[in-house]
Amino acid sequence: MVLLLLISSSLQYLNLRYTSLSDRAIPVLARTLRSQPSLTVLHLENVSLAGRNLILVVIKSNSDLGEEYGNLSDIPVESQNASHASQPYAHVQSGKRFVASNSVSQDRKYVAEYSFVMLELLEASYAVPTACCALKTNTVLRELYLGDNNLQAADGAHIYQLIISNVSIQLLDLRNNQLQDGGLRHICDALKHRDTTKHSALSALVLWNNRITSAGLEALAQALVG
Numbered sequence: 001m002v003l004l005l006l007i008s009s010s011l012q013y014l015n016l017r018y019t020s021l022s023d024r025a026i027p028v029l030a031r032t033l034r035s036q037p038s039l040t041v042l043h044l045e046n047v048s049l050a051g052r053n054l055i056l057v058v059i060k061s062n063s064d065l066g067e068e069y070g071n072l073s074d075i076p077v078e079s080q081n082a083s084h085a086s087q088p089y090a091h092v093q094s095g096k097r098f099v100a101s102n103s104v105s106q107d108r109k110y111v112a113e114y115s116f117v118m119l120e121l122l123e124a125s126y127a128v129p130t131a132c133c134a135l136k137t138n139t140v141l142r143e144l145y146l147g148d149n150n151l152q153a154a155d156g157a158h159i160y161q162l163i164i165s166n167v168s169i170q171l172l173d174l175r176n177n178q179l180q181d182g183g184l185r186h187i188c189d190a191l192k193h194r195d196t197t198k199h200s201a202l203s204a205l206v207l208w209n210n211r212i213t214s215a216g217l218e219a220l221a222q223a224l225v226g
Contacts, residue, residue, distance in 0.1 A: 156183030163190035
């Protein structure tokens with residue numbers, strides 16, 4: 001049903017909140033998004049897009065997507081009662097292109113796609129000027145919500161890719177996760193990256209309720225100043 005809707009050339013708004021998407025459905029949805037010509041608002045909260053499923057959605061995102069709400073809640077999440085308006089935002093001067101990670105599939109074709117993305121992530125971590133697949137061309141996406149997704153410190157590496165690669169995202173919401181200081185270090189590295197300072201549009205970064213200590217906040221402050 002979802003894929004039939006996505007095929008529509010005039011579809012502009014799609015809300016998939018609380019939808020149960022299987023591992024096989026994620027790659028199909030991702031490929032469809034890449035070619036969908038009119039979709040500008042996509043809600044993907046609470047659809048189990050953590051980890052590898054997120055990667056496939058990211059690398060396959062279409063170039064016309066205006067807003068991708070990947071609040072990814074309901075992925076064994078603890079609290080979700082925070083007020084969007086009352087929470088503090090960390091404003092930054094730059095952002096980047098986005099490549100996150102998240103999709104498991106037994107299909108060999110999807111495994112190959114995932115392996116390719118992991119290679120991209122590895123290269124990028126060594127400062128190799130690597131383009132981040134599909135989102136490299138996405139210049140319309142403005143807001144991305146990845147809160148309540150139980151993201152761990154290791155997922156910070158994927159957030160790093162998102163920040164240094166996407167040139168259009170202005171708001172990145174990572175509230176109510178478990179990034180901790182380890183994940184924040186990746187984010188700080190991304191904020192200081194030369195590509196971020198030159199090309200990013202990121203101006204608001206929401207990090208509250210991530211078990212970040214004073215040491216992590218100090219590192220963030222240095223990254224923003226530097």
